Amino acid sequence: MNWQQSRRHYPGQWLLIEALQAHTQADRRIVEDVAVVGIYDDSPTALDAYKRLHRTAPERELYVAHADRDDLDIVERKK
Numbered sequence: 001m002n003w004q005q006s007r008r009h010y011p012g013q014w015l016l017i018e019a020l021q022a023h024t025q026a027d028r029r030i031v032e033d034v035a036v037v038g039i040y041d042d043s044p045t046a047l048d049a050y051k052r053l054h055r056t057a058p059e060r061e062l063y064v065a066h067a068d069r070d071d072l073d074i075v076e077r078k079k
Contacts (some may be wrong), residue, residue: 001033001034001035001036002032002033002034003031003034003071003072006034006036006067007067007068007069009036010036010039010067011067011068012067012068013039013040013041013066013067014039014040014041014042014043014045014046014064014065014066014067015036015038015039015040015046015064015065015066015067016036016037016038016039016040016046016049016050016053016062016063016064017031017034017035017036017037017062017063017064017065018034018035018037018060018061018062018063019031019033019034019061019062019063020033020034020035021033022061024076027075027076028073028074028075028076029061029072029074029075029076031063031072031074037049037053037062043064043066046064047064050062050063050064
């Protein structure tokens with residue numbers, strides 16, 4: 001599923017998503033395919049779920065975003 005499909009399917013919700021297919025262009029992550037891992041009414045609950053999942057599976061590329069956002073604007077952090 002792409003981000004636009006996710007937005008239409010879960011309007012007005014906070015989403016915990018996993019990037020299934022993504023690449024870096026300049027300093028931005030371009031996410032082409034996502035899996036919705038969780039659906040939440042508020043950002044604190046979504047962020048708590050993100051933290052729990054990230055602790056158990058840090059290798060997964062996870063993000064929290066609100067479905068009202070037109071685009072995912074993800075800046076890649078340098079490690």
